[in-house]
Amino acid sequence: MIAVENLTKRYGTFTAVDAITFEARPGSVTGFLGPNGAGKSTAMRMMTGLTPPTSGRSTILGHPYASLPNPARHVGVMLDATAQHPGRTGREVLHLIGMQIGVPKARVEGALQLVGLTDEESKRRVRNYSLGMRQRLGLAGALMGDPQVLVLDEPANGLDPQGIHWMRQLLRAYADQGGTVLLSSHLLHEVQIIADDLVMIGRGRIVAQGSKADLLGAAGTRANSVDNAVLAAALRARGVEVAGDRTGVIAKTDAENVGRAALEAGVVLTELRTSGAEGLEEMFLALTAADARDSGPAAAKDAA
Amino acid sequence: MTAVLDPTTSHLTHERTAIEQTPGIPFARLVRVELRKMVDTRAGRWMLIVMSAVSLLVVLVNLIWGDRESLNFSSFVALTTFPLIVLLPIVGIMAATAEWSQRTGLVTFTLEPRRVRVLLAKNLAGIILGLVVIAAAFAAAALATLIAITVRDVPADWSMTWQSVIGILVGMTIYVIQGLAFGFALLITPLAIVASILLPTIWSIASSISARLDTAGAWLDLNRTVEPLFSGTMSGENWAQLGTSSLAWIGIPMAIGAWRVLTREVK
Numbered sequence: 015m016i017a018v019e020n021l022t023k024r025y026g027t028f029t030a031v032d033a034i035t036f037e038a039r040p041g042s043v044t045g046f047l048g049p050n051g052a053g054k055s056t057a058m059r060m061m062t063g064l065t066p067p068t069s070g071r072s073t074i075l076g077h078p079y080a081s082l083p084n085p086a087r088h089v090g091v092m093l094d095a096t097a098q099h100p101g102r103t104g105r106e107v108l109h110l111i112g113m114q115i116g117v118p119k120a121r122v123e124g125a126l127q128l129v130g131l132t133d134e135e136s137k138r139r140v141r142n143y144s145l146g147m148r149q150r151l152g153l154a155g156a157l158m159g160d161p162q163v164l165v166l167d168e169p170a171n172g173l174d175p176q177g178i179h180w181m182r183q184l185l186r187a188y189a190d191q192g193g194t195v196l197l198s199s200h201l202l203h204e205v206q207i208i209a210d211d212l213v214m215i216g217r218g219r220i221v222a223q224g225s226k227a228d229l230l231g232a233a234g235t236r237a238n239s240v241d242n243a244v245l246a247a248a249l250r251a252r253g254v255e256v257a258g259d260r261t262g263v264i265a266k267t268d269a270e271n272v273g274r275a276a277l278e279a280g281v282v283l284t285e286l287r288t289s290g291a292e293g294l295e296e297m298f299l300a301l302t303a304a305d306a307r308d309s310g311p312a313a314a315k316d317a318a
Numbered sequence: 319m320t321a322v323l324d325p326t327t328s329h330l331t332h333e334r335t336a337i338e339q340t341p342g343i344p345f346a347r348l349v350r351v352e353l354r355k356m357v358d359t360r361a362g363r364w365m366l367i368v369m370s371a372v373s374l375l376v377v378l379v380n381l382i383w384g385d386r387e388s389l390n391f392s393s394f395v396a397l398t399t400f401p402l403i404v405l406l407p408i409v410g411i412m413a414a415t416a417e418w419s420q421r422t423g424l425v426t427f428t429l430e431p432r433r434v435r436v437l438l439a440k441n442l443a444g445i446i447l448g449l450v451v452i453a454a455a456f457a458a459a460a461l462a463t464l465i466a467i468t469v470r471d472v473p474a475d476w477s478m479t480w481q482s483v484i485g486i487l488v489g490m491t492i493y494v495i496q497g498l499a500f501g502f503a504l505l506i507t508p509l510a511i512v513a514s515i516l517l518p519t520i521w522s523i524a525s526s527i528s529a530r531l532d533t534a535g536a537w538l539d540l541n542r543t544v545e546p547l548f549s550g551t552m553s554g555e556n557w558a559q560l561g562t563s564s565l566a567w568i569g570i571p572m573a574i575g576a577w578r579v580l581t582r583e584v585k
Binding site for chain 2: 139
């Protein structure tokens with residue numbers, strides 16, 4: 015369980031993280047999504063006590079991170095897979111973590127196996143690791159203390175598709191056993207296949223949050239027609255919320271309703287489908303773009 | 319779903335210790351970890367290898383070509399400890415800066431958010447490492463003395479005052495802590511190494527030019543105030559001078575360094 019309340023970080027006049035509030039629940043994977051520079055890493059550093067917040071607070075399992083007696087036994091943290099000493103072997107990195115947090119030596123083997131690093135690879139120095147291998151090593155380090163909560167910053171970065179699939183399985187199993195997972199990404203696709211809940215952040219502010227199902231469903235139906243303006247008007251007349259761009263209309267209703275509206279308005283449909291994955295992507299782009307343009311309060315949409 | 323988590327060991331599926339009942343990390347363990355971190359990297363290991371190699375080399379040179387008067391235990395100790403005193407502070411600097419320059423602090427300070435404990439553990443680990451290498455240097459010097467007695471047939475001279483033994487131990491500790499202090503204060507490895515060598519040297523040169531600086535140097539020039547320490551001729555005034563110069567060269571950078579390490583945002 016991670017609870018973040020009004021967490022804010024200002025650097026001079028620049029507000030990196032602006033009063034964000036959300037929760038990551040046990041048994042689910044929460045995706046922390048946002049473009050580069052949106053404030054994801056700063057927020058995660060504040061949650062783990064590395065950066066003092068300007069205001070607001072965050073707790074993990076009911077405690078501020080810095081007051082956990084031996085944090086790694088409860089919270090597995092990986093904030094930057096590249097931040098490892100290049101002159102150490104992968105095995106040594108894990109051995110040091112195990113030594114410090116006081117877990118049996120055998121845990122090193124278990125963690126290596128869990129993340130799929132071979133015995134030979136573990137004896138290589140980190141300088142010779144690919145980014146994907148560093149991610150696996152970083153995750154192994156986070157899992158050393160057998161924590162209930164995982165905080166992972168861009169864990170899928172540098173992984174190949176097979177690696178992303180592997181990570182999804184691992185985190186899924188972890189959450190299914192009751193673990194809490196918070197992971198960040200700037201790639202919607204990655205988060206979409208792993209997360210149950212989504213928190214979207216842009217320019218330090220939360221622009222949308224809720225379960226993936228809600229957010230996906232909220233995107234509704236995507237349609238294109240010979241005259242989108244007429245179609246949009248017909249849908250609005252039926253009380254349907256409509257968004258869209260030059261390439262089509264996104265209506266918050268089912269496909270049948272859109273079809274009927276088109277029939278009544280006499281507009282020829284050229285495309286009609288339930289907005290699934292693309293819908294979320296459009297929302298992600300639209301929300302972050304709107305937020306980037308608009309310096310006023312974001313049109314925060316709380317679907318939860 | 320494959321069993322990616324081992325249900326026999328994972329406490330997700332087991333009874334967990336309540337957070338309030340979880341013991342913190344014992345300080346001795348932090349010291350052990352920091353000690354290990356000083357020697358488990360390639361750079362750290364090479365520093366130790368180079369230190370030993372230089373020590374052995376000067377001992378060898380003395381054994382083969384040295385005057386017969388210099389083939390005694392205390393001379394060998396002086397020879398074996400000198401390279402350590404020059405190079406060990408660099409191990410301290412690297413230990414202090416790696417958390418920031420290699421960014422391992424992201425892991426170190428999430429495993430132990432109470433940074434002051436890490437800071438203290440690093441200092442203690444540095445002192446312990448210093449004592450271990452000094453002990454090794456004494457052992458090497460003893461071996462060299464034995465070889466000199468048998469091979470070069472010199473009279474056995476094992477004399478060494480306890481003052482100079484203490485002097486070497488204290489001197490070594492001062493230089494290691496100074497290295498750590500410069501490391502903490504500057505947080506960038508090359509900068510800290512250059513500063514810790516250059517600043518005292520500049521001070522020594524400046525005080526050899528100006529008479530007023532020279533008087534101040536007797537109290538502030540660490541290179542000068544440790545000299546009687548190594549020769550085992552410390553007087554009361556010498557100790558006072560060592561204290562003031564240590565305060566200037568260790569106390570000030572350590573205070574700045576501690577403030578930086580404790581308050582700096584770890585990125």
